Amino acid sequence: MLDEKRDLRRKTFKRIGLSVVYIILGIWAVFTFVPLLWMLSSSFKDSSAITAVPPELIPKRPTLDAFKRIFEVGGMARWFLNSTIVAGVSTIINVFFAALAGYAFSKLKFPGRNSIFWILLSSMMIPGQVTLIPLYILVVNTFQLENTFVGLIVPGMISVGSIFLMKQFMSSLPSSLIDAGRIDACSEFGIFWKIILPMSKPGLAVLGIFTFVGHWNNFFWPFLVTNTNSMRTLQVGLTSFRFENLQDYGAMMAGAVCSAIPMIIVFLALQKYFLKGITIGAVKG
Template identity: 50%
Template sequence: MALFNNNFRSGWALFYRNALIITFLGLFALATIFPIYFMIISSFGDPVEAGAMSYSIFPSKISFESYKFFFNFNANSYNWLLNSLIVAACITISNVLFATLAGYAFAKMNFKGKNVLFAILLGSMMIPGQVTQVPLYILIVNIFELQNTYEALIMPSIVTVYNIFLVKQFMSSIPKEVIEAAKIEGCSQPKIFYHIILPLSKTVMAVLAILTFMAAWNDFFWPFLVTNTMDMQTIQVGLKNFRFANTTYFAPMMAGATISAVPMFILFFSLQKYFLEGVTVGAVKG
């Protein structure tokens, strides 16, 4: 009887614990999803000024007029999406290429000053990005005179230290014996990298591409600094044009934000297993 009572109490304790965990996770998920839900619901409102909007969680009607207003607002709405696609794609390709090469060099090659150089790179990660924006702006705009160009949007993000670190940590887990065996067979460094390292690094390269594309697509501050005409703005910067001195077209702005979020939704739901792997890929012990 005592054993039954102990098992009964243990069962209820486990039930309450699981219920508490599920409730907490449910509230956290609700708080995370609600802004996205509100953005989508608001985008189906009429394209009126913000003061005339009816803000409600459950809209009384569904209208696509705000989406039409977004694309008919000016001739640059399509340019914003195209610019974001070009910039994000170029930054993603360059980061995958250069970060993979640099990560391989730091992980598997021996050269003078490697540890010092890597320490400097890690130290630069401690500097907030906002601190470097002013000297970077002076370099790009005043010295190179590249304001309002694709080069100005792409060059500062050709490769990031975090991506190099991510690849280096992953490649450090590749056994050295594999590379030594390839060298014995007469493979050169380019052949080792192309035929051995790259096939073994497909996971980290996929994670790198996903995270980099998301960061480049959602970037606002730097494109806002270096573009001064509407035709060169990215979608995130272009959305600010729906806000005027005295009013804001809230529903069309939410429609544009929803459209800009579609590639992220597709990316996440189709490749979410890579996102889960990306949480731990940089924690592989070297």
């Protein structure tokens, strides 16, 4: 009898605890969603409605003027194309070379493997601001890559974090298939291409999401190495919506909505792999 009462009490406390957690998460979700709703709502307002007091969460007179301005006046199409090229090429290069390095560090045995890997990991402790000035001097002054796609892509085309992610994921793959491929006289690159990559689709998808979103939202480096309207990326271009020394908030919100669409599409297409990114780093190599 006492055991039944204890079990009932535990279940009651558990339900109460879960209810409290769900309520807190629900409130947090609302506070997180409101700025997104405000951004979407403001993109369909005119300037007077955006600054109106009290604010209008749902526009009374929706208009598409802000979207027309960003494409007709601001050069939105060019910035969108630049961001697509930079983010797309950077993602493909980063994922491919990170997978190659991850395969080498996880499955190949060569002198100094662990030492090289730990040296790479230690470089992650160096803040990016420390290397920013030397990198800028190297790219702009030495190689004259200002206002070029090469200058935008090359500095960020591979990262130690990506190598670590793929190394940890590939460490969990069975080595027996690799040994079978070597017995069948398959080359190391053939093993990597035909055996490792197909089994690494979850890790590649997660890395692709993180890399694409990071490069798509990158602002500071493109801001440094571009000074012409035709080479600006989307995030840099959105800051230039100023007319007669006034910021056009409607155009900025419309541009932000357009900027969010590719990330939403990428996430929805690969969402089944997204949660795996939480556990990949927990695998011991």
